[in-house]
Amino acid sequence: MSQHAQKPIIIAGPCSAETEDQVMRTAAEIAGHSAVTAFRSGVWKPRSRPGNFEGAGDSALQWLQKVKKVYGLPTAVEVATPQHVEKALEAGVEYLWIGARTTSNPFSVQELTKALKGLEVKIMVKNPVNPDLSLWIGAIERIMKVTSAKVMAIHRGFYPYEQTPYRNIPKWEIPIELKTRMPEISIICDPSHISGNRALVPEVAQYALDLNFDGLMIETHINPEHALSDANQQLTPENLIKLLNNLQFRDQNINGNVQNALESFRNQIDSIDSQILELLAQRMETTRKIGAFKRERNVAAFQLKRWKNIIRSRMETGYSLGLSKDFVRKMLQSLHKESIRIQSEIMKQQKDKEN
Ligand SMILES: C=C(O[C@@H]1C=C(C(=O)O)C=C[C@H]1O)C(=O)O
Numbered sequence: 001m002s003q004h005a006q007k008p009i010i011i012a013g014p015c016s017a018e019t020e021d022q023v024m025r026t027a028a029e030i031a032g033h034s035a036v037t038a039f040r041s042g043v044w045k046p047r048s049r050p051g052n053f054e055g056a057g058d059s060a061l062q063w064l065q066k067v068k069k070v071y072g073l074p075t076a077v078e079v080a081t082p083q084h085v086e087k088a089l090e091a092g093v094e095y096l097w098i099g100a101r102t103t104s105n106p107f108s109v110q111e112l113t114k115a116l117k118g119l120e121v122k123i124m125v126k127n128p129v130n131p132d133l134s135l136w137i138g139a140i141e142r143i144m145k146v147t148s149a150k151v152m153a154i155h156r157g158f159y160p161y162e163q164t165p166y167r168n169i170p171k172w173e174i175p176i177e178l179k180t181r182m183p184e185i186s187i188i189c190d191p192s193h194i195s196g197n198r199a200l201v202p203e204v205a206q207y208a209l210d211l212n213f214d215g216l217m218i219e220t221h222i223n224p225e226h227a228l229s230d231a232n233q234q235l236t237p238e239n240l241i242k243l244l245n246n247l248q249f250r251d252q253n254i255n256g257n258v259q260n261a262l263e264s265f266r267n268q269i270d271s272i273d274s275q276i277l278e279l280l281a282q283r284m285e286t287t288r289k290i291g292a293f294k295r296e297r298n299v300a301a302f303q304l305k306r307w308k309n310i311i312r313s314r315m316e317t318g319y320s321l322g323l324s325k326d327f328v329r330k331m332l333q334s335l336h337k338e339s340i341r342i343q344s345e346i347m348k349q350q351k352d353k354e355n
Pocket residue numbers: 287290301302303304306307310335336339340343
């Protein structure tokens with residue numbers, strides 16, 4: 001999502017620091033890869049329910065210091081309270097991130113800003129659990145108000161209410177909208193939390209790079225199957241390296257020839273879009289006439305049989321034209337919603353006249 005020719009930020013390391021041995025062995029394996037920018041690890045990890053492993057706490061910070069000293073890797077930890085920030089800074093941590101649950105709560109973010117005031121570390125804000133862009137932007141703004149340090153966003157997906165192959169639904173349109181509204185903010189994708197299972201991690205990571213994200217945060221554990229948290233989604237260092245080697249890093253700077261070719265395609269899109277809009281306006285105009293007709297004859301705006309027919313036939317036609325059925329259905333739902341809104345408006349006008 002960056003327009004600058006910068007190397008993507010790659011942050012890798014375990015979900016939680018469990019033991020010194022686990023931390024050091026994981027770091028030893030991933031430090032050699034030139035793409036890795038920083039070593040991540042959870043230190044304080046309150047879980048959904050108490051009684052599970054809740055992080056090694058303060059002592060883990062010493063292991064991270066050792067990673068930095070031995071392998072020269074900057075470190076990244078999650079902070080949720082001002083005390084966490086103080087302790088992390090004392091241990092020389094360079095990247096602090098604010099977790100999804102903390103971002104969800106403006107009280108907590110506001111509290112954190114007290115410790116972040118004037119700091120020069122890099123601060124990364126994960127999206128809130130719910131797909132609420134204002135809450136995400138709000139947390140970023142609160143932090144930007146108290147520091148001129150680099151603030152970045154981490155996209156880790158959103159709580160799924162429906163059945164999905166993901167642990168957290170990506171809803172890519174939300175980070176895209178964040179970038180549109182705050183172009184100066186770098187956005188890093190966390191494919192581990194989006195996927196929830198390691199098999200999906202590589203394709204989600206590539207998808208993020210195809211959307212021009214500025215980096216990736218990938219959970220990596222020396223022995224993922226025996227990890228004390230997030231065992232399903234962590235990669236072995238070997239698989240992380242495979243993933244990094246297979247990633248297609250997209251060119252962030254578009255050169256002149258590419259720009260010209262793109263321009264020509266974009267002209268075609270411009271022309272197609274204006275035809276689509278023209279047709280949409282015609283469709284809505286017809287809807288308006290139908291609304292007036294229905295009003296005179298006392299017919300309801302919503303007509304189930306016709307609507308079902310439309311959905312079925314358009315999905316079939318669309319599919320035969322190479323469009324995905326899901327896309328056609330969503331597009332029609334949006335058209336139908338607007339069509340019903342217009343007709344209801346017209347019917348309301350009649351009522352207003354009668355009154
Ligand atoms: C336009 C009509 O009203 C509604 C809107 C429809 C549409 O936008 O295609 C279809 C069925 C109705 O629910 C109609 O009855 O034809």
